[in-house]
Amino acid sequence: MDPTPLDLARAALLEERERLLDEQRETTIQAPDPMTYGSQAAAASQVFAQQRDLALRDHNQQLIEAVDAALARLDAGAYGICVTCGRAIAPERLEALPSAAHCIDCQKKATAGRHR
Numbered sequence: 001m002d003p004t005p006l007d008l009a010r011a012a013l014l015e016e017r018e019r020l021l022d023e024q025r026e027t028t029i030q031a032p033d034p035m036t037y038g039s040q041a042a043a044a045s046q047v048f049a050q051q052r053d054l055a056l057r058d059h060n061q062q063l064i065e066a067v068d069a070a071l072a073r074l075d076a077g078a079y080g081i082c083v084t085c086g087r088a089i090a091p092e093r094l095e096a097l098p099s100a101a102h103c104i105d106c107q108k109k110a111t112a113g114r115h116r
């Protein structure tokens with residue numbers, strides 16, 4: 001039996017979820033240890049690395065949540081439907097981004113709305 005587009009979407013989402021969880025495990029936040037601060041520069045670069053890791057982790061967490069939400073929509077039979085306008089999301093868009101929750105129009109509006 002050939003897999004349906006929804007089977008393929010589920011497989012892609014589960015794979016993406018695994019990858020994101022792996023990435024998150026690799027990004028372990030190191031607590032700064034004052035004893036290892038050799039200089040101001042070393043301290044600054046450690047703080048920078050920590051902030052970068054935190055930002056990465058944050059972004060990663062958001063992606064995992066988006067994948068989880070997409071899997072929930074799959075189970076609910078609402079996968080591929082824009083959560084904002086209720087129209088079908090273009091198959092090309094879902095192929096490129098299986099966790100997409102919005103159609104391209106709503107995504108554009110949301111992105112434009114962020115510029116303030």
Ligand SMILES: [Zn+2]
Nearest residue numbers: 082085103106
């Ligand atoms: Zn929409």
